[in-house]
Amino acid sequence: MNNFFKSKEVFDKSCKLMPGGVNSPVRAYRSVGLVPPVVKKGKGSRIFDLDGNEYIDYVCSWGPMILGHAHPQVIGAIKAAAENGTSFGAPTENELLLAELISDAIPSMEMLRLVSSGTEAAMSAIRAARGYTGRDLVVKFEGCYHGHSDGLLVKAGSGALTAGVPDSAGIPADYSKNTIVAEYNNIEGLEQLFKNAGNNIAAVIIEPVAANMGLVLPETDFLKELRSLTGRYGSLLIFDEVITGFRMAYGGAQELFGIKPDLTVLGKIIGGGMPVGAYGGRREIMEKVAPLGPVYQAGTLSGNPVAVAAGISTLSIIKNTEDFYRRLDQLGQSLQEAYEQAASSCGIDITINRLGSLMSVFFTGQRVADYDTALKSDLNRFKKYFSLMLEEGIYIAPSQFEALFISYSHTEADMEKTRAAIKKVFSR
Ligand code: PMP
Numbered sequence: 279m280n281n282f283f284k285s286k287e288v289f290d291k292s293c294k295l296m297p298g299g300v301n302s303p304v305r306a307y308r309s310v311g312l313v314p315p316v317v318k319k320g321k322g323s324r325i326f327d328l329d330g331n332e333y334i335d336y337v338c339s340w341g342p343m344i345l346g347h348a349h350p351q352v353i354g355a356i357k358a359a360a361e362n363g364t365s366f367g368a369p370t371e372n373e374l375l376l377a378e379l380i381s382d383a384i385p386s387m388e389m390l391r392l393v394s395s396g397t398e399a400a401m402s403a404i405r406a407a408r409g410y411t412g413r414d415l416v417v418k419f420e421g422c423y424h425g426h427s428d429g430l431l432v433k434a435g436s437g438a439l440t441a442g443v444p445d446s447a448g449i450p451a452d453y454s455k456n457t458i459v460a461e462y463n464n465i466e467g468l469e470q471l472f473k474n475a476g477n478n479i480a481a482v483i484i485e486p487v488a489a490n491m492g493l494v495l496p497e498t499d500f501l502k503e504l505r506s507l508t509g510r511y512g513s514l515l516i517f518d519e520v521i522t523g524f525r526m527a528y529g530g531a532q533e534l535f536g537i538k539p540d541l542t543v544l545g546k547i548i549g550g551g552m553p554v555g556a557y558g559g560r561r562e563i564m565e566k567v568a569p570l571g572p573v574y575q576a577g578t579l580s581g582n583p584v585a586v587a588a589g590i591s592t593l594s595i596i597k598n599t600e601d602f603y604r605r606l607d608q609l610g611q612s613l614q615e616a617y618e619q620a621a622s623s624c625g626i627d628i629t630i631n632r633l634g635s636l637m638s639v640f641f642t643g644q645r646v647a648d649y650d651t652a653l654k655s656d657l658n659r660f661k662k663y664f665s666l667m668l669e670e671g672i673y674i675a676p677s678q679f680e681a682l683f684i685s686y687s688h689t690e691a692d693m694e695k696t697r698a699a700i701k702k703v704f705s706r
Contacts, residue, residue, distance in 0.1 A: 282313065284316070284327075285314070285316040285328050285329055289314065304675070304680070309657075310661050312665060315327035320346075321347050321348050322346040322685075323335055323692050334672055334673065334695060335347070336673060336696075338685050341520075341521050341525065342549060342550065342551045343685055344635075345595055345596075345686055351595060352550050352551070352591045355587040356588050356591075359372070359586075364582070364583065365579060365582055366583065370583050372583055375586075376392065376554075376590050377392065379589075379594070380593070383524070383593070384544075385529075386538045386542060386559060388560055388561040389559070390556050392555070392580050392586070393556065393577055394555060394579050396424075396520035398577070399556055399557040400424040400516075401430070402567075403516050403542075404416055404429065405575060406557070406564065406566060407481035409573035410514070411481070411514060413477075413513070414480060415475060416458070416482075416483060417479055417481070417483070417513075418460070418482075419649075420433045420649035421462060421648065421652060422484060423490035424483055424518050426446070428450075429453055431445065431446045431449060432457050433649065461650075462494060462496075462649060463494075464648070465499075465500055468482075472511050476510075479508075481515070482504065482513060483543075484516070485521065486501055486537070487636070490679065491648075492652050492678055493681045494646060494652065496535070501537050505537050505538070505539075517530070517531065517537075517541075517542050518543040519531055519542055520543055520544060521636070523547060524593065524596060525547060525636060526636075528596060541558065541560070543556075548589045549589045550591060551592075552585035552589070554585045610634055610637055613693065614630050616693075616696070616700045617700055619701075620700045620701045620703075624705050626704055627642060627656075628641055629642055629644060638678075639682070640654075641655045641657075641663070642654045660678040663704075667699060670702065
């Protein structure tokens with residue numbers, strides 16, 4: 279690596295003006311005790327900081343850059359849309375095109391609405407579920423993150439977990455009293471919970487593959503049993519596919535596991551790096567949303583024409599690339615093997631959870647299947663590993679509790695370099 283002067287200079291100034299110097303906490307590198315590289319530009323699998331350091335990017339903007347940075351077709355679509363005006367607050371044809379692409383890919387989304395972030399999408403889906411069922415209680419899982427809206431910021435994983443604040447200050451107890459927290463992968467616990475309160479539960483919201491306590495996979499039949507349990511009590515099942523949507527498979531985790539939720543929450547990839555989210559599901563539920571029904575939800579920039587153009591372009595490329603998910607899986611497999619070999623030859627305990635192009639390397643020898651087992655990881659070891667990887671030009675999330683993202687633009691040469699870095703870092 280070259281020097282780090284310019285990043286430090288800019289970041290120091292940012293710290294005076296923005297909390298932690300950032301606009302989203304995990305970027306501040308607090309838990310790893312470093313100054314974050316200040317990013318200047320990205321191209322394909324690489325990002326470059328202000329000092330000219332180059333990194334292979336395994337954060338991919340936390341998921342959306344599944345095609346890599348500055349994909350020429352996506353940038354072309356953004357430029358073309360911008361030439362025609364950047365916002366109208368009125369219907370456009372492209373909104374319909376994106377909605378059609380989404381609903382075709384995820385048929386459970388019979389009707390949907392576009393918003394501008396995953397937070398908004400999850401918050402609005404919960405509101406629709408409550409409006410439809412006339413019930414107040416919502417169940418979420420420990421370590422699952424659904425954005426930072428008041429009622430959902432309870433044991434929320436992700437940046438909150440990294441910063442050690444699983445429950446945020448500033449939320450009146452009354453707001454979260456309608457949120458019940460359950461254990462991921464524990465169906466018996468859920469059955470008991472439903473026995474006690476099932477008839478008052480509007481919805482269960484879940485990341486079908488949890489990616490905000492590090493990657494945690496659902497155990498066999500967990501999602502199936504959850505589907506049947508919610509159905510029995512007339513509660514809605516909401517899949518938060520902000521990370522898994524268009525990443526696990528074109529139809530998201532629901533396609534992969536063959537489960538049909540009542541509502542789905544999307545973000546990230548559907549905006550191709552621009553701010554877009556969406557929520558939608560069964561028609562009769564979505565018909566409760568204003569102006570058709572009494573559930574109010576709105577947004578001046580919702581369906582923004584430039585953002586929507588990036589989304590259409592991104593989804594179309596994925597759809598038309600035949601080996602898309604197979605190749606992503608192969609890249610994931612190759613990294614997983616590199617970690618396993620390095621760990622075993624250096625005698626370091628790790629557990630790898632991976633599904634396709636999403637994975638987490640936990641510094642523990644134990645199985646990681648929920649929030650408590652994720653917390654067993656050796657965070658000091660993670661911290662050391664992280665800083666050495668950064669020195670080698672490998673840019674991963676600065677937290678044990680986030681996933682590693684691979685994009686279609688990662689090349690065999692990137693893999694080669696990453697494998698060598700893993701080997702070197704583990705032996706150090
Ligand atoms: N749901 C999940 C599963 C997420 O991972 C995230 C963000 N990482 C969100 C919701 C919130 O999305 P946003 O940051 O776009 O508000």
